């Protein structure tokens with residue numbers, strides 16, 4: 001049962017009193033300074049608190065109902081502009097993960113007997129400092145790196161990245177947004193001049209043509225699918241996906257192309273649109289660059305080449321082109337089917353190219369729109385201080401470093417002058433012996449990273465692994481040398497930024513159990529233990545950090561200087577960036593649904609968007625006689641989230657999810673393998689094998705099979721290839737073989 005916050009306050013006060021080290025004396029003297037003595041004082045015991053869901057990037061508003069000071073129920077917020085009273089099962093079950101029996105309640109340290117054992121916060125901080133310093137002394141400051149998340153509030157992400165780099169001297173850090181959004185980030189930066197998803201969710205309701213690529217919102221973003229269903233214009237809905245997903249089934253056209261043939265398809269569409277005269281010449285002339293080179297480039301993509309590469313028929317191709325050409329308000333949307341690709345950046349940009357070509361940007365119902373994954377992927381992109389400096393700046397730019405140093409009151413030498421390694425490069429650094437320590441915060445690398453066996457082998461090469469999480473039971477936490485127990489969503493304050501750039505306020509509703517602390521407070525403790533508190537004098541509360549974010553953003557594309565604080569955010573029902581200071585000067589609130597580029601000006605210095613393009617490349621692990629199937633992976637159901645660390649805690653969500661992992665296989669392939677629904681097969685890649693029952697379904701195309709990512713075994717099969725520009729892993733293409741389990745055992749059931 002979740003603890004009542006009054007009881008939690010007493011427990012924490014007891015914890016503070018029970019310590020007697022120098023750190024503890026400081027806590028006792030000024031408990032409020034560390035937030036440990038604070039309770040959610042503004043919430044009455046039977047209040048209804050408004051907050052934002054902590055799972056996906058849709059960013060639904062939720063009402064949390066309190067009884068006797070305890071959060072007892074959740075309902076969707078009918079007044080929040082994103083979801084208007086709807087929520088998917090994960091949102092309704094938001095409280096269940098907080099009450100899980102395996103919540104972390106104490107720091108844990110690995111003893112000489114190799115077991116993780118409870119320890120005090122003082123001892124944990126001593127161990128943290130000693131472990132990091134040992135690695136840095138022996139191998140250099142760069143040898144310790146951190147991996148963060150898109151699940152924490154922006155204020156905590158900014159604190160983590162700033163503490164690690166400016167305080168502890170680390171140079172390298174990245175986050176699990178590398179696994180979901182890095183491709184969109186890179187694509188937007190190159191094409192628009194800044195990482196700037198241009199849309200508002202209202203565009204779903206205003207398009208007359210909606211093109212969804214590698215996206216299955218019925219399952220992955222169900223509230224956004226509801227927005228599509230509210231569209232009063234009877235839109236054409238085109239789903240481009242190898243699988244005939246739930247969304248593909250509901251579409252007006254499903255284009256079932258071969259896996260990873262999308263880039264050729266979109267270049268072919270561009271050529272066909274140009275041939276039809278569907279180019280918005282005035283827009284292209286006034287607001288873009290490099291169109292002529294793009295036009296010459298796509299000449300090579302004639303219909304025959306497209307049909308051969310994609311496997312679709314001529315009528316389907318012509319219909320696709322015709323619908324886009326005739327559409328007046330065409331919007332292009334993509335998610336992981338594009339982002340998680342060996343050439344995802346160029347595919348995303350091919351959709352941006354189509355939007356630019358046809359002038360479908362900056363107007364209602366249009367746009368080249370990436371739907372993000374995690375609840376705070378956008379906050380991570382702008383403020384996590386990982387591969388880009390705070391506010392979307394550049395570590396390698398001296399002016400940017402000086403500006404940040406001045407705003408934060410830091411010596412400029414504290415800011416690294418080199419770009420951080422990306423997630424995959426950090427792990428390569430471990431392989432090469434350049435990275436010897438990792439601090440993993442709120443992400444489950446040992447389940448989610450691609451080619452898991454390789455990651456587990458790399459862990460053996462680390463001298464020191466710190467894991468900070470809500471649960472000591474995750475696959476990653478179990479590998480830790482030091483485990484720090486963290487509060488979860490609902491137990492801390494801050495903000496998230498959703499897919500449409502909307503900043504929403506999340507609320508602390510109850511205390512974390514035992515001695516677990518909000519990540520924000522853990523970072524304060526670490527700063528204190530390390531001896532760098534003086535660098536973070538201004539960082540006492542999440543709202544202090546929000547204020548720093550406002551200052552850092554001023555004059556940038558992501559300007560939020562006009563948001564005067566959490567109370568304004570709450571009153572406005574979330575606010576989309578940009579919100580410049582002058583926009584709210586007289587107490588006004590900007591429109592609740594805004595898109596970018598209505599004036600045709602992009603963020604490159606010349607104000608023009610770029611056509612960016614490159615020849616398609618073959619996948620790095622093609623199918624072969626030995627491994628004839630393509631393995632596709634993705635979300636299993638709307639009741640499941642990533643590695644299941646939270647959704648598996650809810651009995652309701654477990655009932656809504658499939659009771660076991662099933663491999664989807666096409667009926668023709670099943671017949672060839674002589675398996676029927678429910679039979680066991682062995683699926684093997686060059687890296688590992690797993691045994692699983694099959695679901696025989698035409699959802700998957702012939703020659704492909706599908707596994708949900710929620711099973712930890714799935715990523716033992718995946719093949720580690722990466723987009724060269726975004727470094728995002730390509731989870732959706734590996735060569736595998738499938739055989740009947742009986743045949744794999746060497747026997748036969750015939």
Ligand code: SF4
Pocket residue numbers: 053054055056057058059060083086087088089090091092221222223
């Ligand atoms: Fe939460 Fe996303 Fe579901 Fe909305 S759609 S309730 S944000 S998980």
